[in-house]
Amino acid sequence: MFKTIEWKNNQVVFLDQRQLPLEENLIETNDFRVIADAISALGLRGAPLIGVGAAYGIALGAQEALSGHRDQYFSFLESVDQTLRSTRPTAVNLFWALDRMKKIWKDAEMQGISPHDCTEKLLEEAIKIHNEDIQTNQSIAQKGSSLIQDKDAILTHCNAGALACSAWGTALGIVYWAALQEGKKLTVYADETRPLLQGARLTTFELLKNHIPVTLITDNMAGYLMARGQIHKIIVGADRIAVNGDTANKIGTYSLAVLASYHNIPFYVAAPLSTIDIHITSGEVIPIEERKPDEVFYFGEKRIAPQGIEVWNPAFDVTPHQLIRAIITEKGILYPPFVEKLTLLKQDE
Numbered sequence: 561m562f563k564t565i566e567w568k569n570n571q572v573v574f575l576d577q578r579q580l581p582l583e584e585n586l587i588e589t590n591d592f593r594v595i596a597d598a599i600s601a602l603g604l605r606g607a608p609l610i611g612v613g614a615a616y617g618i619a620l621g622a623q624e625a626l627s628g629h630r631d632q633y634f635s636f637l638e639s640v641d642q643t644l645r646s647t648r649p650t651a652v653n654l655f656w657a658l659d660r661m662k663k664i665w666k667d668a669e670m671q672g673i674s675p676h677d678c679t680e681k682l683l684e685e686a687i688k689i690h691n692e693d694i695q696t697n698q699s700i701a702q703k704g705s706s707l708i709q710d711k712d713a714i715l716t717h718c719n720a721g722a723l724a725c726s727a728w729g730t731a732l733g734i735v736y737w738a739a740l741q742e743g744k745k746l747t748v749y750a751d752e753t754r755p756l757l758q759g760a761r762l763t764t765f766e767l768l769k770n771h772i773p774v775t776l777i778t779d780n781m782a783g784y785l786m787a788r789g790q791i792h793k794i795i796v797g798a799d800r801i802a803v804n805g806d807t808a809n810k811i812g813t814y815s816l817a818v819l820a821s822y823h824n825i826p827f828y829v830a831a832p833l834s835t836i837d838i839h840i841t842s843g844e845v846i847p848i849e850e851r852k853p854d855e856v857f858y859f860g861e862k863r864i865a866p867q868g869i870e871v872w873n874p875a876f877d878v879t880p881h882q883l884i885r886a887i888i889t890e891k892g893i894l895y896p897p898f899v900e901k902l903t904l905l906k907q908d909e
């Protein structure tokens with residue numbers, strides 16, 4: 561699997577996903593601003609990886625604060641936290657990781673712990689968040705593969721694979737486990753995922769590297785594929801799950817779920833508990849990121865629409881819980897009704 565991110569020699573090294581699959585560039589940085597820019601511009605993307613990246617961003621910010629004015633250490637951390645928080649609004653893993661980091665530096669401030677010791681604690685916490693994600697990926701993969709039969713054809717959307725996480729991925733982790741650990745013969749269909757093509761660029765790329773057969777389709781082909789009986793299961797990731805199970809994921813996920821319901825195809829969401837937002841009771845209040853119109857006006861470098869028109873570019877949509885057959889977490893597979901199960905799991909976290 562890919563090393564999407566790593567802490568090495570007091571720096572963060574990450575694979576810049578903007579150039580994939582054409583170029584595999586690693587960026588090495590000791591600057592939290594580079595991490596923040598990469599998160600905003602999808603160089604570091606996918607809900608779990610955004611969380612890990614943000615945690616390391618705080619660790620970098622703490623190192624920088626140490627080399628600056630000691631008396632301003634904690635106010636500098638406050639501004640690093642704010643910068644990272646304002647990168648992307650939908651994936652709750654970002655805020656979950658930043659909250660964990662904030663608890664460390666707020667406690668340190670209250671207890672009079674030195675900036676040096678606080679910086680060490682922050683790095684320990686960031687590495688812990690990273691390692692937990694690796695474990696979580698594996699548990700989701702292993703648990704979810706029990707839902708997969710030999711010769712299944714699975715449709716997925718966007719990229720919820722190794723590139724979106726620290727190890728196996730979530731939705732694609734299940735595919736990897738079923739195929740590579742259990743020897744099931746699978747076919748994967750990947751939606752290209754307009755406008756930023758995470759399916760075409762990233763999902764196909766990582767499946768190919770892992771020798772899993774993959775067929776790329778444009779987003780508008782999914783319905784016909786289902787109508788022809790060529791899809792047995794749909795598995796997607798998630799950016800934020802409300803307590804009732806409503807799920808925000810990459811724009812286009814909702815349409816797939818409606819189509820799946822019409823064709824009676826199981827629609828599964830795979831996500832870690834860090835993606836569940838205990839404070840949000842229904843999908844209606846999940847903040848949905850709207851991105852620049854140019855992402856739709858242009859296909860790559862080439863403008864494809866005339867001047868003088870409007871564009872609407874929401875990056876995510878919300879799939880109502882009624883359309884979700886099960887949510888696959890590291891603690892097990894949850895079937896509806898979700899509300900009590902999700903609440904209990906979050907309380908035990």
Ligand code: MRU
Nearest residue numbers: 605606607718720724797798810
């Ligand atoms: O805009 P992106 O590429 O960050 O969107 C990613 C997704 O929508 C993924 O499906 C989601 O984050 C889950 S990743 C395991």
